[in-house]
Amino acid sequence: MTRRLSSTEIRALETLIDQGGSVLENRIPEKNFRGALGDVIPGILVYRKLERLGFALFTEEKPLDLPGDSMDGFIFTAEVYITDEGRAALFACSPEL
16 A cells, blocks of 8 residues: 655655756755745755655765866765656646646
């Protein structure tokens, strides 16, 4: 039996879909909060939980290492992607998508 998703988890998956399938990690708030219209904005812990469930994927980038370059040590911002399993889980909860 498939685990039911919470409304916040559904919203996080919808956000990934709405943003073209991915969101930069630095665009995700640290904690859940209510938006101006009363809607819940999922925080990073929700996305990490979705990753553990296989519904999202965080990219892992190594620091740019170019000695003498002004960008030496530059660390890329991770990106969160929705997986095929995440799309299927969202569709199961919201077939109108």
